[in-house]
Amino acid sequence: MYNNYIRGNKGFGLITIMIIAVFAAIAAAGIFVGAVYVRAKTSENYHRRKALLLLRNQFEIIQMNWQLNGKIVNSKPNDPPSLRDVEVVLDVVNGRPLKGTINFRTPTVVQDPLVSYDAEFVKLEAVISWDEPYIMNEVFERKRKIKMLLRDDFYRKSQSTGEGS
Amino acid sequence: MKKILTTRGGYTLIELIVGIPLIALIFLPLGLSLTFMVKTFQEVYHFTNLQYEMMTVLDQVRVGYLPKNTTPDVMIGLITAEKVVINSAKNGITIYPVNDKPSRLDASYFVLNNEIRCSGAQGASKVWSNEILFPPPDKLGRRKQYRIKEFTFENLYPYAHVEPKIIKVKFAAEVRYRNQSDEESITDDMTYNLRTVEYEMYVFLGTSVVD
Numbered sequence: 001m002y003n004n005y006i007r008g009n010k011g012f013g014l015i016t017i018m019i020i021a022v023f024a025a026i027a028a029a030g031i032f033v034g035a036v037y038v039r040a041k042t043s044e045n046y047h048r049r050k051a052l053l054l055l056r057n058q059f060e061i062i063q064m065n066w067q068l069n070g071k072i073v074n075s076k077p078n079d080p081p082s083l084r085d086v087e088v089v090l091d092v093v094n095g096r097p098l099k100g101t102i103n104f105r106t107p108t109v110v111q112d113p114l115v116s117y118d119a120e121f122v123k124l125e126a127v128i129s130w131d132e133p134y135i136m137n138e139v140f141e142r143k144r145k146i147k148m149l150l151r152d153d154f155y156r157k158s159q160s161t162g163e164g165s
Numbered sequence: 166m167k168k169i170l171t172t173r174g175g176y177t178l179i180e181l182i183v184g185i186p187l188i189a190l191i192f193l194p195l196g197l198s199l200t201f202m203v204k205t206f207q208e209v210y211h212f213t214n215l216q217y218e219m220m221t222v223l224d225q226v227r228v229g230y231l232p233k234n235t236t237p238d239v240m241i242g243l244i245t246a247e248k249v250v251i252n253s254a255k256n257g258i259t260i261y262p263v264n265d266k267p268s269r270l271d272a273s274y275f276v277l278n279n280e281i282r283c284s285g286a287q288g289a290s291k292v293w294s295n296e297i298l299f300p301p302p303d304k305l306g307r308r309k310q311y312r313i314k315e316f317t318f319e320n321l322y323p324y325a326h327v328e329p330k331i332i333k334v335k336f337a338a339e340v341r342y343r344n345q346s347d348e349e350s351i352t353d354d355m356t357y358n359l360r361t362v363e364y365e366m367y368v369f370l371g372t373s374v375v376d
Contacts, residue, residue: 017187024191031198035205042209046216050364057367064322064331064369 044132047090048148051100051128054088055150058102058126066154072107072122083107093133100130111158121153208342212360214301215311215340222281222299223366226258226274226334230283232293239285239292241272243332243368251318251332258318258332274298276316305341313338314361321367330370337363 012020062072062083072083086102104126111120127149134142176184229240243249247263257275264270270292273284281299285292300311314337321331339361345354 017191021187021191024195028194028198031195031202035198035202038209039205042212046212046362049216049220053364053366057365060331060367060369061321067369067371 040134043091043093044146047098047100047130047132048146050090051088051130051146051148052150054090054100055102055126055128055148058086058104059124059150059152062124062152063154070156072124072154088128090130098130098133100128102126102128110153115155116158118158119155120158121155123151123153125149125151208360211303211310211340211342212362215338215360215362218299218301218311219336219338219362219364223334223336223364225283225298227366227368230272230274230285230296230298232283232285232296235293239270241270241285243334243370246370249332249370251320255317255319276313279313281313281316300338306344308341311338311340315363332368332370334366334368335364336366337361 066072083104085104088100088102089097090100091098104124107122107124109120110123111117115121127147129145129147131143132146134144225242227242227244229242229245231237231240241260241262243258243260245262246260248261250259250261252258252275257273259271259273261271262269268287270285270287273286275282275284277295279300280297282295282297284294284296299313300309303310315335316337317335319333319335321333323330339359341359343358345351345358349357
């Protein structure tokens with residue numbers, strides 16, 4: 001039996017080798033693309049997490065304005081600015097800063113009878129957006145727009161009851 | 166068996182010269198891809214772990230650290246603060262929570278020996294002391310794999326004329342994926358072997374007092 005295997009003239013033909021080579025190349029390419037994709041997605045997740053934190057930070061400032069002035073938009077000269085577009089840096093990619101922008105939407109006053117007839121709240125939404133570098137960005141220079149929205153409600157006694165802010 | 170060992174049959178030189186490069190040609194890309202994959206997954210693991218550890222520290226500063234064998238009522242973080250004191254180096258903060266009991270605890274978060282630590286005290290006596298929050302104990306050779314680059318506290322609007330205030334916590338740390346090789350320059354080392362994560366967290370302190 002051993003003789004048959006070792007001394008036999010039967011072996012792999014060129015076609016067999018070519019097919020194996022093609023399959024191996026496909027497997028190698030798949031693994032490579034998968035690894036690159038994982039790398040890009042991990043980076044994107046970091047940007048998303050950081051973006052959410054930066055967005056939350058702006059709401060903390062607005063919350064302070066709300067407590068100080070009873071308003072979302074500040075009126076006193078030394079108070080922090082709010083509801084203006086804010087530019088933030090999310091990361092440094094290939095030596096260049098990856099910048100994002102926070103835009104506030106116009107706040108609206110909402111009265112919700114399910115909460116209280118005497119209470120209303122100011123609904124505020126903010127969006128952070130940035131151009132996420134695409135997979136193999138160095139080669140293709142492609143980017144993808146990502147937007148994240150955060151909403152917060154600022155409650156107060158209803159203005160109509162004369163108990164404003 | 167003897168026949169096998171003594172036989173002079175086998176592959177010819179031509180067959181070997183053609184066959185070996187062909188096999189190498191097939192398996193080289195596959196091997197390179199597998200190496201790249203293993204390297205990538207190690208990097209991803211450490212990068213996400215760094216983010217997780219850092220967010221945990223920020224959450225602990227915000228909400229409070231829970232020492233072992235204690236109950237959640239000893240959790241003291243910025244959101245429960247009545248008064249906070251930032252040290253002169255700006256790398257430590259002591260938080261006095263809203264609590265009018267004479268037995269009230271306070272908690273400190275600070276950097277000591279390149280580690281973020283937390284201590285809890287009741288008056289002059291320590292309840293828990295110098296518990297390490299960051300970095301995790303992972304090592305690369307003899308040095309630590311995770312390193313603090315910055316951990317500072319700042320009163321964001323010290324000029325605001327009316328309380329309350331906002332505390333800005335800046336936390337930057339890096340992870341080393343692998344040691345610098347002899348061929349690598351410092352720039353290459355920083356580009357390929359290190360990854361930095363930077364977080365900034367603002368915490369609104371309600372009606373508390375900042376010293």
